[in-house]
Amino acid sequence: MLVVKRKGRKEKFDERKVYGSVYAACASAHYDEFKCENIAEEISKKIKKSVKSKKQVQSGEIRKKIENELKKKDDELAFFYEQHLPNLKRL
DSSP: OEEEOTTSOEEEOOHHHHHHHHHHHHHHTTOOHHHHHHHHHHHHHHHHHHHTTOSEEEHHHHHHHHHHHHHHHOHHHHHHHHHHGGGGGGO
């Protein structure tokens, strides 16, 4: 399955990127390591399942699904996820 990035570039779906971004949001919200791992694992599995049957998906669609899942847990998590994304390019 391919992910179409904002500028049109395509890359293979990588569940680790979903996991990492969710984990970073949880860590930014000062959740303990165990809770970060559990939430990141749960959401990355849900996202993988939701896009599994598609040949390609827009990165924005994945991002929106992650935000919605995080909002179900805690609005603060969704906020940290949204704020963290622009900073990922610097890493």
